[in-house]
Amino acid sequence: MLAATGTGSPAAESPPGLDFAFVLLGFLRGEETAKAIQLMLEYDPAPPFRSGHPDVADPKTVEMVREAAKAMLERRKATATLAASRLKN
Numbered sequence: 001m002l003a004a005t006g007t008g009s010p011a012a013e014s015p016p017g018l019d020f021a022f023v024l025l026g027f028l029r030g031e032e033t034a035k036a037i038q039l040m041l042e043y044d045p046a047p048p049f050r051s052g053h054p055d056v057a058d059p060k061t062v063e064m065v066r067e068a069a070k071a072m073l074e075r076r077k078a079t080a081t082l083a084a085s086r087l088k089n
Helices: 018-029 031-040 059-088
Strands: none
Touching: 018 031, 031 059
């Protein structure tokens, strides 16, 4: 599916858009990284990895993404709570 030549990586037989981006990301950074990013985006139409939603991703990837996103989600919740309290006043 991915043909790497000395001058580039053509996408001749690869799906367009994000599908190819995930294939390329898997090639360059490893399948685990590609799966984790795909899960973070919840990208699941016909992806190159079965990892676009917690229901279909492998448990190891789900746990890795949850741990990586924990601090961000806590900040997001605190910001939303603060914004909601200001709207009530």
